[in-house]
Amino acid sequence: MISVKHLKGIHVAHHKNTAGSAIIPMPVPEKVYIPMIQHIGAPNQPTVSVGDHVKVGQVIGDNQAPVCAPVHSSVSGDVVAIEKFMTQMGRVDTNIVIQTDGKQETAETVVPPTVTNKQEFLKAVRDSGLVGLGGAAFPTHIKYNPRNPEDVDTLIINGAECEPYITVDHMTMLAHAKEIVEGTANALKFLSIKKGIIAIEGNKPDAIALFKDLTQDIPEIEVFELRLVYPQGAERVIIFETTGRHLIAGKLPADVGVIVSNVNSILKLQQYLDTGMPLVSKSLTVDGNLIARPQNVEVPIGTKIKEVIDFCGGTTGEPKKILFGGPMMGRAMPSDDLAILKGNNAILVFDEAFSTMNPETACINCGRCVRGCPMNLMPTVLAKAWDRKDLETLKEYDALSCMECGCCSYSCPARIQLSYKIKLAKGMVMDDLKAQAEKAKAQAEGGKN
Amino acid sequence: MNIKDNHLIVSSAPHVVNPVDTTHIMKNVVIALMPALLVAVYVFGLQALILTATCVASCVIFEGLTRKILDRPQTIGDFSAVVTGVILSFNLPAGLPLWMAIIGSFVAIVVVKQLFGGLGQNFVNPAIVGRIVLFTSFATPMTTWPVTNRMGSVLWNSDAANATVDTITGATPLALFSNAKDVPSNMDMFLGTINGSMGEISAAALLLGGIYLIVKKIIEPTIPAAFIGTVAVVAMMLGFDPVFHICAGGVMLGAIFMATDYVTSPLTTKGKIIFGIGCGFLTMIIRIFASYPEGVSFALLLMNILVPHIDKWTKLKLNGIPKGGGK
Numbered sequence: 001m002i003s004v005k006h007l008k009g010i011h012v013a014h015h016k017n018t019a020g021s022a023i024i025p026m027p028v029p030e031k032v033y034i035p036m037i038q039h040i041g042a043p044n045q046p047t048v049s050v051g052d053h054v055k056v057g058q059v060i061g062d063n064q065a066p067v068c069a070p071v072h073s074s075v076s077g078d079v080v081a082i083e084k085f086m087t088q089m090g091r092v093d094t095n096i097v098i099q100t101d102g103k104q105e106t107a108e109t110v111v112p113p114t115v116t117n118k119q120e121f122l123k124a125v126r127d128s129g130l131v132g133l134g135g136a137a138f139p140t141h142i143k144y145n146p147r148n149p150e151d152v153d154t155l156i157i158n159g160a161e162c163e164p165y166i167t168v169d170h171m172t173m174l175a176h177a178k179e180i181v182e183g184t185a186n187a188l189k190f191l192s193i194k195k196g197i198i199a200i201e202g203n204k205p206d207a208i209a210l211f212k213d214l215t216q217d218i219p220e221i222e223v224f225e226l227r228l229v230y231p232q233g234a235e236r237v238i239i240f241e242t243t244g245r246h247l248i249a250g251k252l253p254a255d256v257g258v259i260v261s262n263v264n265s266i267l268k269l270q271q272y273l274d275t276g277m278p279l280v281s282k283s284l285t286v287d288g289n290l291i292a293r294p295q296n297v298e299v300p301i302g303t304k305i306k307e308v309i310d311f312c313g314g315t316t317g318e319p320k321k322i323l324f325g326g327p328m329m330g331r332a333m334p335s336d337d338l339a340i341l342k343g344n345n346a347i348l349v350f351d352e353a354f355s356t357m358n359p360e361t362a363c364i365n366c367g368r369c370v371r372g373c374p375m376n377l378m379p380t381v382l383a384k385a386w387d388r389k390d391l392e393t394l395k396e397y398d399a400l401s402c403m404e405c406g407c408c409s410y411s412c413p414a415r416i417q418l419s420y421k422i423k424l425a426k427g428m429v430m431d432d433l434k435a436q437a438e439k440a441k442a443q444a445e446g447g448k449n
Numbered sequence: 450m451n452i453k454d455n456h457l458i459v460s461s462a463p464h465v466v467n468p469v470d471t472t473h474i475m476k477n478v479v480i481a482l483m484p485a486l487l488v489a490v491y492v493f494g495l496q497a498l499i500l501t502a503t504c505v506a507s508c509v510i511f512e513g514l515t516r517k518i519l520d521r522p523q524t525i526g527d528f529s530a531v532v533t534g535v536i537l538s539f540n541l542p543a544g545l546p547l548w549m550a551i552i553g554s555f556v557a558i559v560v561v562k563q564l565f566g567g568l569g570q571n572f573v574n575p576a577i578v579g580r581i582v583l584f585t586s587f588a589t590p591m592t593t594w595p596v597t598n599r600m601g602s603v604l605w606n607s608d609a610a611n612a613t614v615d616t617i618t619g620a621t622p623l624a625l626f627s628n629a630k631d632v633p634s635n636m637d638m639f640l641g642t643i644n645g646s647m648g649e650i651s652a653a654a655l656l657l658g659g660i661y662l663i664v665k666k667i668i669e670p671t672i673p674a675a676f677i678g679t680v681a682v683v684a685m686m687l688g689f690d691p692v693f694h695i696c697a698g699g700v701m702l703g704a705i706f707m708a709t710d711y712v713t714s715p716l717t718t719k720g721k722i723i724f725g726i727g728c729g730f731l732t733m734i735i736r737i738f739a740s741y742p743e744g745v746s747f748a749l750l751l752m753n754i755l756v757p758h759i760d761k762w763t764k765l766k767l768n769g770i771p772k773g774g775g776k
Binding site: 007010012013164240245246247248318319320321322323327328329330331332333334335336350354355356357358361362363364365366367368370374375376377378380381396397398401404406409410411412413414415417419420423 | 457461527569570713716717760764765767
């Protein structure tokens with residue numbers, strides 16, 4: 001096999017307009033709407049009732065299911081409603097609506113935790129309500145506690161921030177470098193991991209220099225400069241670029257001896273260890289060609305999108321697309337009436353010209369999608385197989401290995417939504433695998449009788 | 450701010466695209482073909498320009514009409530018909546009667562391209578088939594070269610057996626090499642002050658266009674390098690002058706502009722290398738052993754047909770999967 005040095009990718013205009021905009025805390029809104037599902041896993045159950053008075057950092061939703069992260073109040077005030085609503089993903093979820101009193105009193109439970117061993121550390125991570133802040137929102141305490149801890153030798157701190165427009169991780173790194181290094185050192189110590197790698201894309205030389213300076217006396221932490229190729233921040237890509245290990249679909253990072261955490265996650269972790277204040281606010285980049293004052297803001301979780309936009313001066317025209325996250329992998333919101341969640345890192349608002357996609361034309365077989373795919377897939381083959389619902393070809397060409405980074409769609413001169421088609425195709429393959437597994441199970445049971 | 454919910458566009462990521470689209474690509478190919486057209490006009494005079502204009506106009510009109518008759522979305526705006534027109538004219542002798550050129554355009558656009566579903570669906574290069582149909586239907590006019598005095602003025606000589614004809618079309622390379630007087634100098638061959646099909650004469654102009662396309666990232670150098678490299682190696686192995694074989698006939702035009710046609714070339718780098726080597730090898734085999742004087746068209750045609758198979762043979766392997774599969 002030809003050994004590759006780097007995974008393929010694409011060059012995307014960075015549009016880091018807000019680089020240099022320090023993170024401004026946003027005032028507490030009148031009401032916050034805190035959803036019970038802000039992570040991958042079991043939904044939380046409200047632990048407060050309508051009429052209860054809550055304080056900042058107080059647990060308001062929890063669930064003892066193994067894969068779950070508790071939710072805390074981001075404000076002090078009174079619970080005025082517990083109501084069902086439709087999430088950004090189209091699921092039905094429960095909101096706890098809190099009328100704020102503006103005092104922002106801290107809950108009595110907010111005290112620095114005692115952490116002396118791995119068990120206490122993992123409990124602290126869970127109590128902090130941390131989820132992967134790079135966007136996937138997987139509960140961090142589960143990620144830090146893999147089935148095979150003895151195999152894990154590297155902790156990668158992801159400071160790539162390869163999505164265009166978003167600068168909030170960059171600004172966070174500049175403002176909180178010391179805490180991030182401390183958090184990394186703590187995670188290494190309590191999880192018994194030998195090596196930490198803080199990986200930052202080369203377009204943030206100031207952050208790289210700062211971390212190099214701070215870690216020069218810490219031999220177990222290395223600062224790694226990533227290339228300027230999207231998607232360096234994708235988990236499988238950053239693992240390969242920093243360690244040379246391939247993470248294939250269906251495996252967990254721990255299977256290749258790695259745990260990956262976002263810089264913001266590690267910062268929030270360290271802040272929890274220092275103060276006991278759980279994850280109640282999230283810093284975001286607010287940008288896009290319609291935002292009057294693009295900037296980085298720190299908002300209480302549960303603040304509605306429209307209030308964040310208003311805080312940034314509102315819009316200069318009629319918005320046609322609102323994104324949670326960057327333009328490559330972010331999700332288009334159906335409304336500005338949704339609340340900021342733990343996993344959000346940007347709100348981007350665009351006008352009609354930006355939002356309107358050109359119609360799809362014929363595939364000319366140019367191979368740009370093939371040359372751009374970090375996973376070495378052949379997107380055009382997959383998309384054509386999806387068009388004719390050709391399950392065999394979808395499986396043969398490894399549809400399930402797609403990580404939906406969007407490089408193929410971005411590169412396509414025929415404007416074919418390859419990544420979207422492959423996403424749909426993955427669903428088809430998954431359904432088929434499930435059906436086959438059930439069939440095999442039924443046959444096995446039938447054989448016994 | 451208050452947005453009515455149904456006013457927002459909700460679509461799947463990514464929400465940005467590379468500004469390079471199909472039209473941009475095709476326009477750049479047309480630009481890259483211009484140096485060769487300029488040389489053709491310099492060597493053959495205005496008739497070359499008229500021939501190209503006729504081919505382009507007829508290709509675009511045929512494309513527009515077919516799409517209209519078939520009730521398909523109009524595609525003349527993507528410039529692919531313009532590219533086909535220019536390349537087809539480059540494959541014709543400058544003095545070809547215009548009505549024949551129009552037949553070539555019809556074959557290329559209507560028969561090869563649109564009847565198979567339009568851009569992206571044709572399994573062979575339209576211009577190549579246009580040329581081959583004309584070549585087999587009108588053998589004499591298709592091998593009647595206006596003889597140039599290498600200073601730009603054109604003399605007419607319809608004697609197909611003229612010695613210069615063989616020189617250009619490479620009919621009997623062995624004979625040419627035994628009679629060195631008839632072979633133009635390599636410098637003349639490179640610059641293109643020789644005769645032949647109107648667009649293929651100047652290796653320098655075609656190379657310039659190729660470099661433009663590579664710099665603009667429209668094509669990758671893989672196929673041209675494999676094609677031209679193979680021609681040179683086979684020529685040397687058989688004891689011929691490789692520079693002569695590269696500059697003669699349609700090798701440069703074929704390698705840079707026709708073998709790199711996305712639709713009819715493989716997707717992967719490995720596939721492109723196989724394809725380029727195949728084109729070069731077949732070109733030389735036909736030139737030397739077959740009864741046709743020039744092999745580029747048929748080599749391309751045969752390799753075009755093999756592309757789906759090459760794509761299958763060269764399916765990419767996932768990163769991190771050891772050789773021989775495994776889960």
